[in-house]
Amino acid sequence: MEDITIKKIRRVLSYKGREDLSDLLRHSTSELSESSTFGSRWYSRLSTFEIKSHPLTQNKLDKLAKEDIEEIKNAVLVIFPLKDNEPEITEITFYPDFDIEAHDLVEVKELERISFDYIHEQIRKCNDKIAEKDFDGAITSARNLIESICLFILESKTSEKHEYDGNMVKLYKAVASILHMSPGDYEDDYLKQILSGVFSIINGVSGLRNNYSDSHGSSPSKAVYRIDERHSILTVNLAKTISEYLFLSFEKSAK
Structure with missing residues (x-):
C-alpha cells in the first residue's frame, strides 16, 4: 500500500497541477525524524522529513529543476503546517532506498x-x-x-x-x-x-x-x-x- 504521508503530498501536488511530480513519488516512502529541540512555536519540535525512493526514481529526482524540488518541499509543508506542539519541518531530504521493490516500477x-x-x-x-x-x-x-x-x-x-x-x-x-x-x-x-x-x-x-x-x-x-x-x-x-x-x-x- 502507498505511504500515507506520501499520498497526501501527492494529493497536494496534483491539486496544484503538478501531476508529473505526483507520479514521480508514487512508490516513495517517508520518514519523519523529530528532534528534542524546541522550535519557533510553543513546544514545536525541529524535525527532518525524509523522502525515500527507488534508485531509478531518485535519479530522476536528482535531475529535477530547483523550482520542481521547491514544489515538492512546499507540498510537504502544506501537510506539516507550523503549529504549537507539532513537528516543525526545517529540512527536507531525498534518499535512494534500495529496499523498495522494483517490480511495481514501470520502466x-x-x-x-x-x-x-x-x-x-x-x-x-x-x-x-x-x-x-x-x-x-x-x-x-x-x-x-x-x-x-x-x-x-x-x-x-x-x-x-x-x-x-x-x-x-x-x-x-x-x-x-x-x-x-x-x-x-x-x-x-x-x-x-x-x-x-x-x-x-x-x-x-x-x-x-x-x-x-x-x-x-x-x-x-x-x-x-x-x-x-x-x-x-x-x-x-x-x-x-x-x-x-x-x-x-x-x-x-x-x-
Missing part, C-alpha cells in the same frame, strides 16, 4: 522483452490488487501498463528517447498515428466507430486514474469517491484488450 527498458506473457503478467498483478480490494491501485497499474507499452512502441518506431509528461491521451494519439490505428485511417464506418471508442476508453482511463486513483489526489473541495470493484475490473479488462491490440499492431508494423 520502458523492461519492455525490451514485450510479449503477451508480459502483458498477462501485469494484468495478473492488477487482478491481485483487485482481490486485495485495492481497486485504486489496480486502476493505476492498468494505466501504467498502457503507458509503458505506448512509450516502448513510440521509442522503438522513432529511435528516440521520449520524456513522458503524463499526458496519456497525447501519448496514445502519437502511437495511433505511427501505427495507423486512428479512425481516419480506415474507410469502414463500423471500424471507425470501434477505433473512436478506443480513444474514448483511453480518455476515460486517464481521467479516472487522474481523478480517483492512488496516483492522484482529489481536490480538497470535492467529495471523495471510492472506486467500485466492478469499475476496477472493467478498467483492468479494457487495459488488457487495448494492450494486446497495441502489441499486435506493433508486431504487424514490423513485418
